[in-house]
Amino acid sequence: MGASAALIEVHDLTRTFGGVRALDGVTLAVRAGERRAVIGPNGAGKTTLFNVLTGELSPTAGSVRLAGRDITRATTWQRARWGLARMYQRNELFAPLSARENVALAVASRAGPYRLFGSSGAESKMADELLAKVGLAGRESSAARALSHGERRQLELAVSLAQGPEVLLLDEPTAGMSPAETARITELIASLDRALTILIVEHDMDVVFRLADRISVLHEGRVIADGAPGQIRGDVRVNEVYLGKAVTVG
Amino acid sequence: MRRVATWLAIAVAAAGLVAFPYWSAGWESSRFATTVLRDILVFAIFALSLDLLVGFAGMPSLGHAAFFGAGAYAAGIASQRLATSELAVTLAAAAASAALLALVIGALVVRTAGIFFLMLTLAFAQIVFAIAFQWTSVTGGSNGLAGVGRPDLFGIDLSSSERIYVLVAVAFLAIALGLRAIVHSPYGRALVGVRENERRMRALGYDTTRLRLSAFVLAGTIAGIAGALSAYSLRFVSAQDVGIGTSIRGFVMVLIGGAGTLVGPVLGAAIVTYIERVLSSATPVAETVLGLVFIGFVLLARQGLVGIGRAAWAQARR
Numbered sequence: 001m002g003a004s005a006a007l008i009e010v011h012d013l014t015r016t017f018g019g020v021r022a023l024d025g026v027t028l029a030v031r032a033g034e035r036r037a038v039i040g041p042n043g044a045g046k047t048t049l050f051n052v053l054t055g056e057l058s059p060t061a062g063s064v065r066l067a068g069r070d071i072t073r074a075t076t077w078q079r080a081r082w083g084l085a086r087m088y089q090r091n092e093l094f095a096p097l098s099a100r101e102n103v104a105l106a107v108a109s110r111a112g113p114y115r116l117f118g119s120s121g122a123e124s125k126m127a128d129e130l131l132a133k134v135g136l137a138g139r140e141s142s143a144a145r146a147l148s149h150g151e152r153r154q155l156e157l158a159v160s161l162a163q164g165p166e167v168l169l170l171d172e173p174t175a176g177m178s179p180a181e182t183a184r185i186t187e188l189i190a191s192l193d194r195a196l197t198i199l200i201v202e203h204d205m206d207v208v209f210r211l212a213d214r215i216s217v218l219h220e221g222r223v224i225a226d227g228a229p230g231q232i233r234g235d236v237r238v239n240e241v242y243l244g245k246a247v248t249v250g
Numbered sequence: 251m252r253r254v255a256t257w258l259a260i261a262v263a264a265a266g267l268v269a270f271p272y273w274s275a276g277w278e279s280s281r282f283a284t285t286v287l288r289d290i291l292v293f294a295i296f297a298l299s300l301d302l303l304v305g306f307a308g309m310p311s312l313g314h315a316a317f318f319g320a321g322a323y324a325a326g327i328a329s330q331r332l333a334t335s336e337l338a339v340t341l342a343a344a345a346a347s348a349a350l351l352a353l354v355i356g357a358l359v360v361r362t363a364g365i366f367f368l369m370l371t372l373a374f375a376q377i378v379f380a381i382a383f384q385w386t387s388v389t390g391g392s393n394g395l396a397g398v399g400r401p402d403l404f405g406i407d408l409s410s411s412e413r414i415y416v417l418v419a420v421a422f423l424a425i426a427l428g429l430r431a432i433v434h435s436p437y438g439r440a441l442v443g444v445r446e447n448e449r450r451m452r453a454l455g456y457d458t459t460r461l462r463l464s465a466f467v468l469a470g471t472i473a474g475i476a477g478a479l480s481a482y483s484l485r486f487v488s489a490q491d492v493g494i495g496t497s498i499r500g501f502v503m504v505l506i507g508g509a510g511t512l513v514g515p516v517l518g519a520a521i522v523t524y525i526e527r528v529l530s531s532a533t534p535v536a537e538t539v540l541g542l543v544f545i546g547f548v549l550l551a552r553q554g555l556v557g558i559g560r561a562a563w564a565q566a567r568r
Contacts, residue, residue, distance in 0.1 A: 054453060056449075056452075056453075075452070076453055077451075077453075077454075077455050077457050078455075080453055080454055080455030085453070086453055088450075088453075092447055092449055092453070093450065094442075095447075096446065097442070097443075097446065101439070104439075105440070105454065106454050108436050109454040109455040109456055111436070113437050113440035113456055113461055114464075115435060115436040116431065116432055116435045117435060120436070120439070159450075163454060
């Protein structure tokens, strides 16, 4: 771990798809407990960055460190064991299983699957607590596929929190939500334990400025700005490539 | 109280099942009924093991007969070459051979899914079939392995048809109860998770490749035990035991009964075996009936008999 005490260090990360450089030398350092937003126009490389961080894609070049450990070649499940959790943009749930069972599978991952005996009582209880926390009390027994879109997003968040992560990657947590649902999940994320390190990709700038301690702006696979929310608002280049087009920054 | 009553009912039914040849001895057709029931139970074990893969872990294998056959040959060859009829030895040889074969094949196939998994398991099983068919000096080739000895268990002679039935019935009950515990365990729930969303399971920290391999080996081992029981029962191992026909038969049993349940494969084994063994002596179109029954289930009742039963129950409770 460097002098910066960074929990996540991404160094010169490059990922090409054929001739396209989705990531083109991205370098980032995120301190423990920081809440970092990664913004940028569509195709800037945000989701590719998340896929490389979780190991679902391997980088063409560059390295990723988690708490000082080089995880560039580690598998997705190993990274999860080391404290990395992801809330997917498109829900990745266990459709026919109940909300409780969805969360319980995440809780159970810590003890591992090779247990032929043992009750699920403690896991179900933890699952119910987490479901209450994300606002799904009373929906524990509903199948994931029977939930509304907003409820599925809440469940998606509960599943990723149930892993007990140190680093939480939120991939467009408010995608497809109504304004009321967006406000609710934003406050929920804001109220999470401050010790949890959060990386968030989000298009809704109100959500970004509400949650982020620091913002990195990606454009064409490169970090073009990196700073506190106030600095990013004032950055001319950022306004040119992204903010100016997408939203009116007040 | 209701739990106790349920378990008591299960215990009585289990005792009745195990003792069938004795309490039915007065019937004219008792011996025939015993052999049919024995074969149903052997295939129920095989179908249960396949359902662990197909129904629970979401791994539709078309090569499961390879492990049934490996167990059958291993039990038969061990009893002949080692000149022992000790059940502990021959059954252990069967389970170990099937497990080893499943480990080797599994290591090569579990990273694939869907149609590729289906085709690869079929291809490997055909290789095993070709070996069984052509390695005449060991397997008897196309003549099969005749004269498989019936086992002893620690000095108790199990060679009578009643006792071999009891062995099969006890093994069936032990395996069915064991699988019931397994599918409700954290391990069984993790397999269902892999079936429903492997990507999410990896993101949750599960080594899904290893989980799938473990399920493949477990299912293969149980199929090997079923194969050994078949060899003891029939005193014969045929190359067809390893063939695609046996794999498909298991698949049909699972689908007719209801994949992803433990009752379904047992019902499926009973129906298929009944049609093949009993109906086929009454009518020449039994095989056609079986085909039509299968088509009917695939088109109209994907959840199998258990699915139909559940739907009826839900309707009745309204």
